[in-house]
Amino acid sequence: MAIVKSSVPGMMFIALIALPWLVSTWFYSAGRVVWECHLDFEMLVSSPDQTAERTLGSYSQFFYGNNLGFSRISGRKVRTLKNGQTRVHNFNRFIDFKYVQAGPYLKNKVTKVTRKQGDTLDDDQHLAFMSPPGEDVYVQVLKLGPSTYSFGRLGMPRQICQGRQGWLMPRLR
Template sequence: MTAAKSSAPGMMFIALILVPWLVATWFYSADRVVWECHLDFEMLVTSSDQRVERTLGSYSQFFYGNNLGFSRISGRKVHALKNHQTQVHNFYRFMDFKYVQAGPYLKNKITKITRKQGDTLSDDQELAFMSVPGEDVYDQVLKLGPNTYSFGRLGMPRQICQGRQGWLMPRLR
């Protein structure tokens, strides 16, 4: 009976020390998504010969705590041809990337692009937000709130990103 009474406070003391560390490890695990960015977009391009190209899509980025991430882009590209006909191409792609903070910018390097089933857009056609593997892409970062940022790339719509404060942009607090 005496041994049971003396071990209970010791177990309670050990639990009070270990539980916060276990919770912190679970919350701030490097393989969890710590930032997400989402953007629905529409782009309209008219060429000098009066051909029109319209792209409708959705673009998302997911950043892990270990400086790795992936993007997914999907949608439809419609070409209006001179003879009043249209060509429609679907695209479904995933891009793996590495990222680092570079001052007020975020530098992404695409490591791999994967085309998914149903992607009918040829590789020679340009697609918004797409880069070739190995290319460095710089996004400017603007803090909007305690855990909300806006990412912008030259000539592209801004993405709104949310995540845990301090993980991705600790210097911008």
């Protein structure tokens, strides 16, 4: 009985120290990046009118626990015209989006696209992984391991994603 009485103040002391940390971790967890996807890509498009377009770039996505996220895409697009002239454009953009899980898919809605310094690509030129604001994009998700997933969009290279503690999609098998 004496052991129980002497351990109660120690337990209360430990609880008073640990409880604020546990509460703050739970409260602020929605603002943390819980999934990250990174992809370096190269795309070559040839058309019947003898023009070619080569795009080299890097694409990253960051998913927050509160169903918001952003993407970063940067690189260079080289276009060869029929007459042999070459046009080079740089792109550097940030995309804000909202996402929800829809079965084995993620439904992303682009909310804002921001051009950053050095972006010389016209808005009317198509860019891989980019959608205009307001458009819904469905991404298929495949589980590869305990905290590793593969994200894929129709006609685009697959992304390998790493997560923390399986917060985003714990029910996928």
